[in-house]
Amino acid sequence: MAHYAYLENNIVVNVIVGKDETELIDGLDTETYYAQGTPYTVKRTSYNGKIRFNYACIGFTYDEVRDGFIPPKCHDEAVVNDKCLWDCTNADHTLAI
Numbered sequence: 001m002a003h004y005a006y007l008e009n010n011i012v013v014n015v016i017v018g019k020d021e022t023e024l025i026d027g028l029d030t031e032t033y034y035a036q037g038t039p040y041t042v043k044r045t046s047y048n049g050k051i052r053f054n055y056a057c058i059g060f061t062y063d064e065v066r067d068g069f070i071p072p073k074c075h076d077e078a079v080v081n082d083k084c085l086w087d088c089t090n091a092d093h094t095l096a097i
Contacts, residue, residue: 002030003047005056005069006040012060012069015045045069053084 002021006014018034019025021044025033035042045056053068054060060069068084078088 003045003055004031004034004042005045005060005062006034006038006042007062008040010041010062010064012056012058012062013040014058015056043069 002018004016004018005012006016016034019030021030023030028036031042031044041062043056043062044051045054046052047055049055052062053066054071056062056069057071059072061072062068063070063080063084066084070080070084071086074086074088075090077090078086081087
């Protein structure tokens with residue numbers, strides 16, 4: 001079992017449970033298979049963070065350069081770090097993921 005994020009303009013709009021990425025489906029890799037017939041790009045995601053840094057949730061952004069999912073920004077002064085998370089010096093920030 002694996003999880004896949006559907007992206008529209010690199011924003012996660014849905015996450016589904018699907019087959020493991022090691023399996024071909026109708027001769028296609030799983031990301032291609034789940035994207036066919038939709039207007040979306042599909043990227044694998046994982047709970048343990050071993051794939052694309054963070055588990056994708058609706059509203060997260062997919063960064064193509066980092067090949068990772070980034071949660072919504074907490075404050076304007078926040079800066080994304082090398083783990084695709086926000087570093088913020090604002091002590092009042094809260095982010096429900």
